Amino acid sequence: xxxxxxxxxxxxxxxxxxxxxxxxxxxxxxxxxxxxxxxxxxxxxxxxxxxxxxxxxxxxxxxxxxxxxxxxxxxxxxxxxxxxxxxxxxxxxxxxxxxxxxxxxxxxxxxxxxxxxxxxxxxxxxxxxxxxxxxxxxxxxxxxxxxxxxxxxxxxxxxxxxxxxxxxxxxxxxxxxxxxxxxxxxxxxxxxxxxxxxxxxxxxxxxxxxxxxxxxxxxxxxxxxxxxxxxxxxxxxxxxxxxxxxxxxxxxxxxxxxxxxxxxxxxxxxxxxxxxxxxxxxxxxxxxxxxxxxxxxxxxxxxxxxxxxxxxxxxxxxxxxxxxxxxxxxxxxxxxxxxxxx
Ligand code: AMP
Ligand code: MG
Numbered sequence: 001x002x003x004x005x006x007x008x009x010x011x012x013x014x015x016x017x018x019x020x021x022x023x024x025x026x027x028x029x030x031x032x033x034x035x036x037x038x039x040x041x042x043x044x045x046x047x048x049x050x051x052x053x054x055x056x057x058x059x060x061x062x063x064x065x066x067x068x069x070x071x072x073x074x075x076x077x078x079x080x081x082x083x084x085x086x087x088x089x090x091x092x093x094x095x096x097x098x099x100x101x102x103x104x105x106x107x108x109x110x111x112x113x114x115x116x117x118x119x120x121x122x123x124x125x126x127x128x129x130x131x132x133x134x135x136x137x138x139x140x141x142x143x144x145x146x147x148x149x150x151x152x153x154x155x156x157x158x159x160x161x162x163x164x165x166x167x168x169x170x171x172x173x174x175x176x177x178x179x180x181x182x183x184x185x186x187x188x189x190x191x192x193x194x195x196x197x198x199x200x201x202x203x204x205x206x207x208x209x210x211x212x213x214x215x216x217x218x219x220x221x222x223x224x225x226x227x228x229x230x231x232x233x234x235x236x237x238x239x240x241x242x243x244x245x246x247x248x249x250x251x252x253x254x255x256x257x258x259x260x261x262x263x264x265x266x267x268x269x270x271x272x273x274x275x276x277x278x279x280x281x282x283x284x285x286x287x288x289x290x291x292x293x294x295x296x297x298x299x300x301x302x303x304x305x306x307x308x309x310x311x312x313x314x315x316x317x318x319x320x321x322x323x324x325x326x327x328x329x330x331x332x333x334x335x336x337x338x339x340x341x342x
Contacts, residue, residue, distance in 0.1 A: 029048060029051065030051070030055055031045065031047060031050060032045035032046070032050065032197075033045075033059070035059050037059055037062040037063055037066055038062055038066045038200060038201065039066070039070065039072060039173075039201075040200060040201025040202075041201055042198075042199065043198070044059075044184070044196070044197075044198055045197040046188070046193055046196045047196070049193050049195070054188075054191065054193070057191075058184060058187070061183060061187055062180055062200075065095060065176070065179070065180045065183065068092075068093055068095055068096050069095070069096060069099060069172060069179075070176075071170065071171050071172070077090065077093060077096040078096065078172060081162075081163060081170055082163070082168075082169045084163070085163035085164075085165065085166055085167065085168040086163065086164065086166030086167070086168065089155065089158075089160040089162035090160060090161050091158070091159060091160050092159060092160070092161055094159070095179070096161070097159050099172055099176060099284070100152065100154055100170075100172070102175065102179075102284060102285075103116035103152075103175050103288065104149055104152055104154060106175075106285075106292060108149070109292075109308075110289075110292035110293075110296060110304065111296075112263055113262070113291075113292045113293075113295035114174060114175075114288055114289075114291050114292035114295065115147055115149045116149060116152065116170055116172050116174075116175070117146070117147050117148060117149050117151065117152055117168055117169065117170060117171075118171050118174075118261060119169035119170055120143035120144075120146040120147060120168070121140070121144060121147055121263070122171050122259075122261065123169070124139055124140065125257065125259075125261065125268065127250060127258065127259045128248060132257070134252060134257065143266060144263070144265075144266040146165060146167050146168050147168075147263050147266075148168075151165055151168060152168075152170070174243075174290075175284060175287050175288045175291075176287075177201055177241075177283075178203055178239070178282075178283040178284035179283070179284040179287070180200055180203075181200050181203045181284075182239075182283045184200075184205075185205050185207055185283075189207070193208075194207075194208045195207065195208030195209065195210075196208065197217065202222075202242055202247075203239070203283055203287060204219055204239060204240050205238075205239040205283050206219070206236065206237070206238060206239075207237050208236075208237070210236070216234035216330070217234065217236060218232045218233075218234055219232065219233045219234075219235055219240055220232055221233055221242075221277060221315075221331075222242060222246070222275065223337055224244050224275045224315055225246065225274070230315070230334055230337045231321070231331055231332055231333045231334055231339065232331070232332045232334075233277075233279070233313070233327065233330055233332075234330045234332075235279060235327075235330065237281065238279055238281055239280060239282065239283040239286050240278070240279045240286065241286035241287045241289075241290045242275050242276065242277040242278075243275065243276050243290035243293070243294040244274060244275035244276075244294075245258040245260070245273070245274055245275070245294075246258075246274065246275070247259060249268075255270075256268075260291060261295075262295050263295075269294060269295050271297040272297060272316045272318070273297060273298060273301075273314060273315075273317075274315045274316060274317055275313075275314070275315045276293040276294045276301060276314050276315075277290065277313040278290045278293065278305070278310060278312050279310075279312060279324075280311065285310070286310075289304075289308075289310065289312075292304070293312065293314070298314050298316060298322060301314065302322065302324070305324065310324075311323075311324035311326045311327045312324055313327075313331065315339065319338055319339045319340060320339070320340055320341075320342045321333065321339050321340065321341045321342065323341060328341075
């Protein structure tokens with residue numbers, strides 16, 4: 001009898017232990033987490049190493065950056081710079097200064113195709129409005145006169161930023177997510193994480209080997225005219241960032257007006273490009289170049305990328321796909337969608 005009771009006790013004890021262990025492992029391991037941050041849907045996937053604490057830290061890091069860099073948050077450093085345009089310089093954090101320094105650097109490199117002072121034109125076009133309208137020529141001219149990255153003054157000793165003209169305004173939507181992805185990967189690597197996938201509203205970063213059997217990660221390339229992907233790119237320890245005319249747009253009289261504006265004309269860029277994806281190891285550079293190359297167009301875009309030694313995939317309106325030689329063998333076209341690799 002006594003023996004039987006002990007056995008029962010052990011059995012109950014083991015059951016309890018199993019239950020507790022399952023609770024602990026549930027709390028310890030989350031495959032991935034998706035939350036809204038930086039004004040977009042962000043996913044972090046750390047596979048078996050994903051703990052609640054780590055995911056919490058990741059999203060805190062993203063929100064901290066958003067609070068500095070968002071043009072939509074009134075108290076952000078970018079908003080402070082905008083509010084003080086034509087009045088006074090603003091002291092900023094290392095993060096904001098670094099992003100602006102690079103934004104200006106790549107504005108120069110791209111001959112002004114990328115311009116972080118684009119906000120007056122972005123506001124005027126207001127692509128996301130309920131009933132977006134095509135602005136009048138005079139309005140476009142007026143806004144365009146305020147767009148000039150040369151009038152963004154950066155003092156690297158004092159870490160201050162100044163917009164020289166009243167009405168000037170920064171919009172770093174074309175570079176900030178990339179910077180955030182880099183910071184996140186840096187943080188994760190420092191935390192000892194060897195493998196992960198980050199997707200900040202389409203800014204993708206993969207690091208480590210996908211699995212023992214497969215070193216590379218399969219990244220889908222968005223079909224610019226239908227939902228779903230038109231091909232797969234296999235990469236490892238790399239970032240891929242795409243700028244496309246399908247992301248945010250409205251149509252009027254059969255014409256598409258999207259969110260990437262040519263600073264020279266003040267109008268959404270209408271060239272042969274539907275999407276430009278940049279593939280490299282720095283997401284901020286990929287981000288800034290995807291926007292710049294979209295504006296520059298296929299030939300000028302690829303010429304700039306060649307100078308910089310950076311790879312890309314460009315999909316044009318005639319459904320041609322242009323791929324840098326270095327990554328051509330890593331792209332797999334889903335032929336059923338009618339895209340042709342050139
Ligand atoms: P992306 O999707 O990275 O190409 O960034 C597009 C966003 O960057 C837009 O939503 C605008 O906020 C901003 N933007 C649009 N045109 C430009 C431009 N020519 N240079 C810099 N930023 C731009
Ligand atoms: Mg960009």
